[in-house]
Amino acid sequence: MESVILSTYSPEELSGIIHNAIKEAVKDIKSQCPAPTSEKLLTRKETADKLKISLVTLNDFTKKGLLQSYLIGGRVLYKDSEVEASLYKTKTVKY
Template sequence: MENIILTSIDIDSLEKIIKNSVAAAIASSIPETTSKDNEQTFSISELAEYLKVTKATIHAYKKRGVFKFYQTGRTVYFIKSEVDAALKIENNKK
């Protein structure tokens, strides 16, 4: 962050400095988009259908940390490539 020493400044210039500082702070806090944004996602029901297991099994896997999951509010979703990778790891453990 820049240190600015204000001596004599008009309101319009001060407003512009504040707006630019706030905009820069907000922009730096927004994560960059990744290729994961374009990947297929599953809800709990969709993942259960994909894996041919019950929703309770998916909840158990989620609780044990087998699958990485994302949550927006109450909506939980999984990224297909991460699920597939986790399944390969689990299968190699056996």
Template sequence: MHKFIITTQEELTLIIDKSVSKKLDGLRELIMNKVNPSKQKLTVKEVAQKLNVTELTTRNYIQKGYIKADKIGRRVLIDASELEKSLTEIKSLKYKRL
């Protein structure tokens, strides 16, 4: 059973471009992740540098519950995605009307 589709050259070009770009987008994302891997866990020092505060301030934020952290032995590690969530929550609370 064969199906024949009648289309114009422009429609065919559009269909091919869409299907090729879908495949290339996945490949581009894979290449970018390999070239620039995102670090999953950050140390207190790295978070302090990222937020432009001292390490003590970062530890205080963790203690107060503003930033979620995991303690593994003596090391304190902060998940990068959780840090971003924490920052957006703090910003929304900062500008919340009472």
């Protein structure tokens, strides 16, 4: 049978114990999560301006898979690094 030990803590001591336990739990969770990347995201307009193409052409490039788009919060966004990389990528097509 387990024995139960009751201790009396003042409100300040109890809040200190809880504070330290939460601080350690948050530290453990932070160490498990990867660091967020600060990747710059471009809107459709910004991407089209950067590539000097129209929005229709940008849509065609996205549908063909030449550019990867991301739907975030109902908005279509493009990663700046992927747009830069697509400028140098070549795709050979055999007819």
